[in-house]
Amino acid sequence: MAPEQIPGSAGPDERRLTGLALNPAAPVDVLLRLLALEFAAVRVALCRDRVLPGPVVDAVVAHPDWRTRGFFAENPYADPEQRARLVDDPEYRVRGRLAREPRAADDVCAPRPLPDRTVVRIIETYESDNLWELNRLISPGLQRAMTTHPSAKVRCMGIGRLSWESLTPDVRDALLADPDPGVRKAADATRHYYERLRDPDAVREDLPAHHCHARTHLLMYGALAPDVVAEALSQNAWLIAFNDSTPPETVALLAAHPDPEVRAQVAARPDLGPAERRALAVDPDPGVRLALSVHPALSEAERAAIDYEVEQDEAYCLWPVYDPESVPDLEIVRAQALSAHPLLRRRAADEPHLPADLVALLADDSDLGVRVLLGQNHPDAPAALLLRCFLEHTGRDRWHVTRHGNFPRAGLARFAGAEDPAVRRLALLDPAIPAETADRLTRDPDPQVREDAARHPRLPQDRIVALLDAPELAHRAAANPALPAATMYELIAAVGQPVP
Incomplete structure (x- = not known):
């Protein structure tokens, strides 16, 4: 059974304990007791879906069950230094999970690079099948330095990850004369490939007659001879319209x-x-x-x-910053921000390096897309803009903006009676929501509102305990940080774990 399928198959006791495993207020001892239980869903939640305190990380990394260690290897919330402790795990499936980008269930927590020394260790010791998914687990700094790295295997991999034409002539010459034969072979093959890609006769010779990825790539990026262009005009016009050699x-x-x-x-x-x-x-x-x-x-x-x-009804996306050192041409960004064209202003609003004066300007832009993209992607987006974005935009990434550090929480309880259930959910972000309001929202007609209310710490404790017997909300109530510690131990004891 795949890990993501395990929670759905859990029984009532296991679902309560799965919620308890996600409780941010659960003491270390409770978490260690949960780890000792033979419940797969509990271990998935505990090891993969939350931040863990140091002593629990120690126990997970040393756990005899490889699946348990594997869940932690793909934990997107864990500090990369903690996950890196599994780099030499004896089980190849744990190592394979470590070498993949961990994905959060809500797709909001962007993958963070592993330590450079860990990535180098992976490249030097893992099978090649485990390397193709490293992607953003490689830091931007290491990515840039791969072709000149002391490790031959890292240099060899760098040749495949960086465009040959983006390398300086000195670096290319060094790779072609590298003391390692594998690096020399990879460099020579890459040089040969790019030379053929710029040779119209070679492109014609390599061009498959049938539709496939290789044909698409050559028509989009290869140097095209007149006869190849003439043939493509009738069948693959879009591809050659993209090609800069047309x-x-x-x-x-x-x-x-x-x-x-x-x-x-x-x-x-x-x-x-x-x-x-x-x-x-x-x-x-x-x-x-x-x-x-x-x-x-x-x-x-x-x-x-x-x-x-310009369409207004679009999915205005969150673009997590991968390389904070990559700064655009701010003159171009400024020109875009000052343009009368909404799409150009949207491009500027996407840019996390947008200067403060332009942030202030675009925060009150007449275009919904500009405002939402600015709210989603700029670290200094003002609180008033963020709330306005949520209230006005109902697209796929709507809830992402509530996770912005500047999103206002005080006073959101005023939305508890809103018609839109997504707006009612806002009330449950208010840390000072009245207890009776939180209680009422556990009976809301919308299931997501009920779930959020069940784990709100302002919910009265008697209601939290009562919800532990509600099949739909038991796991959320068990995750409520206001759940009494004594009740936590009782939930564990109910399935045979002794209470201290």
């Missing part, structure tokens, strides 16, 4: 292509000529006109002259 005369043909998706792709090309820009600016398809309206070569007056429409 010649200007072909781009002109693609700008008049009958498929609006192809024309929209052409509209995004930075090398688009003035004639094509003028034609696409009055294209009959609104999507094409919108794509052209954000072209970097246009002036603000030219953008304003285009009849475009």
Whole structure:
């Protein structure tokens, strides 16, 4: 059974103990007693789905059951230094889970890189099948330094993770002359690949006749000979519209292509000529006109002259910052923020390095998307904006904004009677919500509201204890930090664990 399926198969006692395993106020002794129980769902919750105190981490890392250690290996909430203790685990399945990006159930807790020494150890000692999912577990600093790292295996892996053309000539020459034969082989193969990718005759020779990933990649990124372009015009026009080696005369043909998706792709090309820009600016398809309206070569007056429409009903996403040292060209960001075009302002609002004066400006922007993206992605988004974002935007990532450090919590109890159940949930973020209100919300018609209310610490203790016998809410009540410690021990004793 997969770990994510275990909680759904749990019985009543196990579900209560699973909730207790997530209780942030549970003493270390309670957590250690839960770890000793033979309940898979409890161990999943305890080891994978929460932050653990040091003594419990020690017990998990030393636990004889490899599955228990494996749950902790994929814990997205644990400090990476704690997870790194499993790097030399004797069970290959535990090591395999450590080498994968851990994903939070709510997809909000972004994966954090493992310590560099741990990643190097993984690269040097794990089977290659365990390395392809490392991804964001490699810190940006190590990522940049891989091709010059002292370890030959790290250099070899770096060749595959970094574009050959992004490396300086000195680094390329050093890799081609590397003392390690494996590095030299990988470097020579990568150089050969890129040389062929820039050779139209080689691309023609390598191009598969059937539709596949290799054909798509070559048509999008390879240097294309005239005959290859001519053939692709009828079958794969979108792909060559993306390719930056497509010649200007072909781009002109693609700008008049009958498929609006192809024309929209052409509209995004930075090398688009003035004639094509003028034609696409009055294209009959609104999507094409919108794509052209954000072209970097246009002036603000030219953008304003285009009849475009920006959709408001979109999924405005949270973009977790992976490399905090990667700072964009702030002049470009400023120009975008000051543009009259909502999509350009949205691009600026996505940027976590946006200066304070532009944050203040965009926080009151007329475009919903600008406001929501700023609230989701900027670390200094003001509290009033964050609450406004939640109340006005009902998209998929709506709840993410409530986890922002600046999201206001005081006074949210006033939303307890709102018509929208998602807004009623806001009331349960208020640390001072009246006890009777929290009690009433445990009987709310919406199941998510009831669950949030059941674990609110302002809920009266007698109601918390009563909910331990409610099948739907028992696990949430057991996770309530106001649950008396004596009751915690009683829940464990009920399944045979002795009370001290």
